Amino acid sequence: MSAPTATRGVALAPPSAAGRAGSRPWSRYARRTASVLAALVGWQLLTQFHVTWWLRFSQLPTVTETAGEFGRRLGTATYWQDLADSLTRILGGFALAAVLGVAVGTALARSAAVSDLLGPLLEILRPIPAIALVPVAILLFPSNEQGIVFITFAAAFFPVTVSTRHAVRALTPVWEEAMLTMGGGRWRVLRSVVLPGALPGILGGLSVGIGVSWICVISAEMISGEYGVGYRTWQDYTIVDYPGVFVGMATIGLLGWFTSTAVELAGRRVTRWLPRSPAGNPEPRPGRVRWQPGRRTGTFGGERARP
Numbered sequence: 193m194s195a196p197t198a199t200r201g202v203a204l205a206p207p208s209a210a211g212r213a214g215s216r217p218w219s220r221y222a223r224r225t226a227s228v229l230a231a232l233v234g235w236q237l238l239t240q241f242h243v244t245w246w247l248r249f250s251q252l253p254t255v256t257e258t259a260g261e262f263g264r265r266l267g268t269a270t271y272w273q274d275l276a277d278s279l280t281r282i283l284g285g286f287a288l289a290a291v292l293g294v295a296v297g298t299a300l301a302r303s304a305a306v307s308d309l310l311g312p313l314l315e316i317l318r319p320i321p322a323i324a325l326v327p328v329a330i331l332l333f334p335s336n337e338q339g340i341v342f343i344t345f346a347a348a349f350f351p352v353t354v355s356t357r358h359a360v361r362a363l364t365p366v367w368e369e370a371m372l373t374m375g376g377g378r379w380r381v382l383r384s385v386v387l388p389g390a391l392p393g394i395l396g397g398l399s400v401g402i403g404v405s406w407i408c409v410i411s412a413e414m415i416s417g418e419y420g421v422g423y424r425t426w427q428d429y430t431i432v433d434y435p436g437v438f439v440g441m442a443t444i445g446l447l448g449w450f451t452s453t454a455v456e457l458a459g460r461r462v463t464r465w466l467p468r469s470p471a472g473n474p475e476p477r478p479g480r481v482r483w484q485p486g487r488r489t490g491t492f493g494g495e496r497a498r499p
Contacts, residue, residue, distance in 0.1 A: 253435040261435035262442065270424075278409065278420040278447065281337070285344025286405050286451075293349050293401070294394055297356025298386065314353065322347035322408040326415050340412045340420075347408035348401030355400070359393025360386055392466065395459035402455050406448045421447070 232255050237243075242250035253261075265271040296314075299306040322343050329339030363386065371381045387394075413422030425440030 258438040285341045289348035293352025297353040301357045301360035343412040344409045348405045351401040352397040355397025359390035363389045
């Protein structure tokens with residue numbers, strides 16, 4: 193007797209992989225916590241005992257001094273104002289870069305005319321570091337605030353655009369052909385096939401873009417800002433407040449980690465239909481896939497096509 197049609201051709205994940213993916217999650221958290229604690233202990237010992245080999249750790253503040261300064265600043269309104277200013281700049285510039293980067297990258301991949309008109313210009317501008325655009329932003333925009341947002345946008349725009357272009361070009365043509373065969377129009381293909389299929393690549397560009405944006409927004413605040421974490425960190429350096437400098441560095445690291453984690457979690461949620469590797473990353477399935485809108489399975493909404 194043949195197997196039921198509903199189960200024919202369905203690929204199941206290996207039990208061993210599923211077991212490894214969900215077994216003992218506390219051990220991974222323990223390892224991660226231990227690595228951070230080990231780094232802090234090493235920092236404390238090297239600075240407390242004024243170790244001077246080739247590097248001069250005697251010039252750096254200890255962990256306890258930095259933690260004390262961190263706790264003091266948490267109780268001030270200036271710290272939270274700087275935090276809000278930097279977050280507003282990064283979120284505004286990154287959101288604009290995400291929208292335009294996905295739109296431009298998709299157009300470059302699917303339109304020969306757009307690729308011919310914009311492709312050479314973008315390839316010329318892409319190697320220019322975003323922080324090198326600070327003089328241009330100062331001359332171009334009427335306020336420093338707008339200029340810093342522009343620097344943040346420029347930093348994230350190119351990683352998102354390039355990742356989107358490559359992801360769209362790498363799509364399997366059979367998906368689009370199947371949608372066209374079923375009577376789908378150009379916008380339906382774009383909405384139901386192209387963008388969902390390119391999501392893993394797009395999310396990779398967004399993850400890179402948010403990290404580069406933080407580097408550039410902090411640098412721009414140091415050069416031309418009046419408020420923000422980068423501006424305050426540079427001010428602490430000019431008045432030789434080294435614990436304050438390390439508080440700024442720790443704040444930047446925590447903000448970067450928070451925003452990168454938010455992008456990653458959002459990406460996992462919008463690509464929850466993808467199969468996952470034991471490490472939790474999307475795992476592509478080999479072979480041809482039949483597109484069936486509205487179904488959420490391990491592949492693009494359908495079972496694996498039989499030869």
